Amino acid sequence: MHNKTRNPTGWGFVEDAMSPAERKALIPMAGALFGGQLPEAVAAPTAADISLPPSRLPIPESLAHVLTDDHDARVLHARGRSYPDLVALRRTTLTEAPDVVATPDSEQALLDILDWCARSKAAVIPFGGGSSVVGGVNAEGMGAFDGVVTLSLQAMDQIHDIDQRAATVHAGAGILGPALESAVKAQGLAVRHFPQSYFHSSLGGWVATRGAGHFSTQHAKIEDRVQALRVVLPDGRIAETQRLPAGSVGVDPNRLWCGSEGALGVITSVWLRCVREPQHRVGCGVAFDDFPSALEAARMLLQSGIYPTQLRILDPYEHMISRLMAGRSAKGALMVLAFESAGAPVDGLLQAAQDIAAEHGGRVQQGGDSDGTGDWKNTFFRQPYLRDAMLDHAGVVDTFETAVLWSQLPDAYHGIRQRVLDALQRECGGGAVTCRVTHAYSDGCCLYFGFFAPGRRDALATQWQAIRDAAAEAVTAFGGTASHHHAMGRMHRGYARDELPEAFIDALHGARSRLDPEGRMNPGLLPEPMRATMPAPTGSSA
Template identity: 40%
Template sequence: MTKRNFWGWGNEDSAFNDRQISQLRQMVGMQFGNLELTCQEPPVLADLAMPEPRLQVPQSLAPMMSTDRRDRASHTYGKSFRDIVRGLDGDYRCAPDLIARPSTEQELLDVLDYASRSGAAVIPYGGGSSVVGGTEPRYEGDWAGTVTVDMEHFNRIIEVDQRSRAAHIEGGIYGPALEDGLRPHGYTLRHFPQSFEFSTLGGWIATRSGGHFATLYTHIDDLVESTRLVTPRGALETRRLPGSGAGPSPDRLVLGSEGTLGFVTSAWMRLQARPEFRATRTIHFGDFLAGADAVCRLSQSGLFPTNCRLIDAREAMINGIGSGGKHLLIIGFESADHPLDAWMQRALEIVAEAGGVVQANREQTPDKDQAGDWRQQFIRAPYMRDALIRLGLVAETFETAITWDRFEEFHRGVMETVNRVTREICGKALVTCRFTHVYPDGPAPYYTVIAPGRRGDQVKQWDDIKLAVMETLIDLGGTVTHHHAVGRDHRPGYDRQRPELFAEVLRGTKQTLDPGGMLNPGVLI
């Protein structure tokens, strides 16, 4: 039976095996001048540093409460670099005291009432794939304990409206189950974040998730028709409409609320017909900025490719889809309605005009496999990140967004800062970049940092790099996060990015919906 990894990403049987780790050790070691790397063994559940629960399970809630050791460990951290390092080290001193799994809204309210009476903090939990400290019991305040509320039993597709092409879906449903439920109806939500297999609809909404597709309906915001949020003050349900100009949208209050205002128990979601036509091509560039110019032209062409991923040469090489000499642009189109030859032909003309070398017909070259290989590596990337951490490396990513007119200066400034700071802290650095999403007015660059770490000091090393990165992103006009949420880790940058008057509005909203401040303390506010 497949078992979720309590300290790392995904499933235990999908983690890198000894052979893969050996290959990774050799490849990365060469990048750092034949650096010798040793592999840390995973932690043993019985040896974890975990205190006894501080809270007593009330008899009335006992059927839905757990104090199981593995259960508490699995709900302690998200899946960021600093989470994996501490998990590997067996440090679970901040484990939640109780894990609650309500099945109804009344049971959820009963849990909130118990937590309020007990003086406990409450952490809403979807799939636990947060990479920004969104699910960790790490906060200030004199709390008597922590109750993590796992929403896995809110997992139904309640209704499918064929005429309006929408569905009413509970918030605790995982990505694969959601798609399996829509498939017999001929529909898809068409939202595939990298965490798709291990994240939930409610989590996507609460964190304003970005899907795999590069343009058009890629953010969960665009797919939400209405929401139902259960708060300590009761339920807040919005009206189901295709659009409305009636004041500020209440759904926007729910989107990005990150568990600080309530639980997304269900939502009406806009669906898409399942695609029948697909086309993919790969283009090579000798210069990354020339590739960025091509992407800019594509983003403003009105073609709206589903995939428009610019990958720098070193990142392509690390992921096994290039030799390290050329930057890659992968373009893809899909449709449920029409063939895509005309769209692809025009896209290839645009990138060729920008200096891209279009690969020959994909049926006659490895071009198709290069795009397919990237997709597989994209899904496997978190497992590789875990393996790099086991080898003692600092290995993490950060993402942002900036307008096209400022991108070149912005990119140069970010690369300079990250390379300089990482070398100062770690001695050496490998920094790469790719575009994850593109808009007519700007790209969303996604940067990867790999560097030698010091055992026992890796978290501090990354925290120091991360702080410098956030300062640079804000100073150069970018956003502190494009689609990975704020959590606790991005709070310093978010506090600088948002207008202070808006911060006061957010605090007022929090006070209204969660007067005791018990929901996800330290996140957003």
């Protein structure tokens, strides 16, 4: 378990929030982005400042050691960490919140809690690290139930086994990224999965949301690294998939729960594929005059069969912001390249990548202050804290991501960016849009956009919603996914129909009706089927 304090009304840990020096440097940078001076800051409230409705669920004495209706615990688990979540917390009154927070430390405790929830007619929301930015853990819209129980998995954080020969780790779903990495490192292995929420997100959360990490060109999505799962179902059954390197006995059962976001049961432990601890590491930054040239270099690199361990591309605006935060200036786009290996030198691969980049106008940076890779890496984990600080100044600041085919680029980049700029102008009188490629494949890549605009304190939620609607419509128009790795949650639920076949949505509801007939697990998450009832079989007299 970590020894820092979770921020109840902001991102991450209280101890890691932006320092006074960082905030001082932020003001001129944000003022330049917004085209003027920032309004005075208004600090986020504390948990004690927030009003909640009284708990509706009396806690039985037999479960008092794993249940609490403590005010601060309910506030901490009431919302994820999306921009609208933070805005809602700053209003200091939540009309919907979990009645009880449960923290089981074993599967038996979890089964007892789920049994009590069933008897209490309570909805259940599985909760990992709480870093959801899509409304996946919010206690909202559950009025049909007599109460809401948020199920924190963070006490189920044990390392159960490490299989060195198979290079896998079996760990509890509640274990956080740093603890998992530390445990396998002692055995000569590494996870090397670094989402931006790495320090306070959980293994089970990664799997339940189909997350992606920082060093992930070859192992992009977490579902590709899941060897097996153990899941507790609301009816008391336990499903455990078999540990295998591969198989073809029907549909892969792991994929039923990867991305399920707690709607089909509670993931309690995961067998995860690791890598050998890297012994050889090389990397560099490559500068390009423009983003499309860098995109084309990345396409040719991957389609040549060269897969860097890390491949990121910052467009000129993202590059500029990362350098401004370090007190420096920048022009053009920047590609961040890194290769790792446990057993063979990788200098030749780096040189081959540099050669391909050079064919598209790329210029290898020499390191030091001239190499923007260090500035970007230093700001990567700090960026959500930057969002919190800018929200103090009434900034409308958020990100969204999509994945598109190479054949849709660079048109998708330019088109999506322009539509969001237009929305910023309409809603906020201007602003800035940045983009970076966070994950790349032989057939396409993930475009991760950020937007910054001056807001009005009394209209932040509506301004944000209008901008996000414009972004979602643009993503759909250019053939992208609603979410590459942030998950569906409640935020993307309405857009799921643009990419999920109706028959698949019906199948999801069919699975739910068998596993959770009362629909108590994270209700309101799955997209509703188009038809209220399933069609009768052909030839049936029904």
